[in-house]
Amino acid sequence: MAEDVGRIFDIQKFSLHDGPGIRTVVFLKGCPMSCAWCSNPGSRKLQVLEVADGVHGGVYVADSRDYPIDEVVRVCLQDLPFYEESGGGVTLSGGEAMVQHRFTSRLLGELREHGVHTAIETTGYAAPAIFERILGEVRPDDHRREALGPVAARALDRCEERSAVAEPGDGGQGRRAHGRTDPGDSGGECVSG
Numbered sequence: 155m156a157e158d159v160g161r162i163f164d165i166q167k168f169s170l171h172d173g174p175g176i177r178t179v180v181f182l183k184g185c186p187m188s189c190a191w192c193s194n195p196g197s198r199k200l201q202v203l204e205v206a207d208g209v210h211g212g213v214y215v216a217d218s219r220d221y222p223i224d225e226v227v228r229v230c231l232q233d234l235p236f237y238e239e240s241g242g243g244v245t246l247s248g249g250e251a252m253v254q255h256r257f258t259s260r261l262l263g264e265l266r267e268h269g270v271h272t273a274i275e276t277t278g279y280a281a282p283a284i285f286e287r288i289l290g291e292v293r294p295d296d297h298r299r300e301a302l303g304p305v306a307a308r309a310l311d312r313c314e315e316r317s318a319v320a321e322p323g324d325g326g327q328g329r330r331a332h333g334r335t336d337p338g339d340s341g342g343e344c345v346s347g
């Protein structure tokens with residue numbers, strides 16, 4: 155997908171459990187994992203799916219749509235006073251936000267240009283170069299690893315280990331710990347749900 159369009163299945167405001175303060179959470183479609191405990195199984199497919207409308211019986215609606223980046227930024231900035239008052243910001247989640255890494259990277263950068271604190275919920279299942287680039291957008295300082303916390307730091311370590319054992323000619327992607335990736339985009343591992 156283009157870097158200025160993201161496939162999103164929800165934008166949730168006033169979230170209190172996805173980072174510090176009051177946050178807006180942007181849920182991106184697509185995830186290469188198949189966790190048995192997944193709370194958003196419909197988010198795994200990158201494709202837009204038709205799902206039953208729980209309110210209007212027999213009616214099917216799209217589970218997601220493509221958002222221009224300007225629209226996402228505008229929606230996120232609507233709550234800027236809440237971020238400033240509470241020390242909050244915007245969290246990207248999914249699905250696995252690194253599957254749409256071009257959009258994710260661009261969105262994080264634009265939000266930071268507006269002074270918005272950003273975070274990403276990810277398992278870190280992505281090529282090391284992608285992981286590093288997105289990490290730089292989330293926390294572009296010299297203490298990124300310390301800022302990650304122990305779980306995400308280990309995920310980064312595993313990315314680097316996979317890169318070290320990558321077969322020649324695999325494009326530097328490294329061996330993937332898990333199966334499928336959606337065609338046409340990154341192939342990242344994951345985060346959250």
Ligand code: SF4
Pocket residue numbers: 185186187188189191192193194195197198248249250277344345346347
């Ligand atoms: S990584 Fe998250 S979104 Fe992906 S399958 Fe697991 S719980 Fe679900």
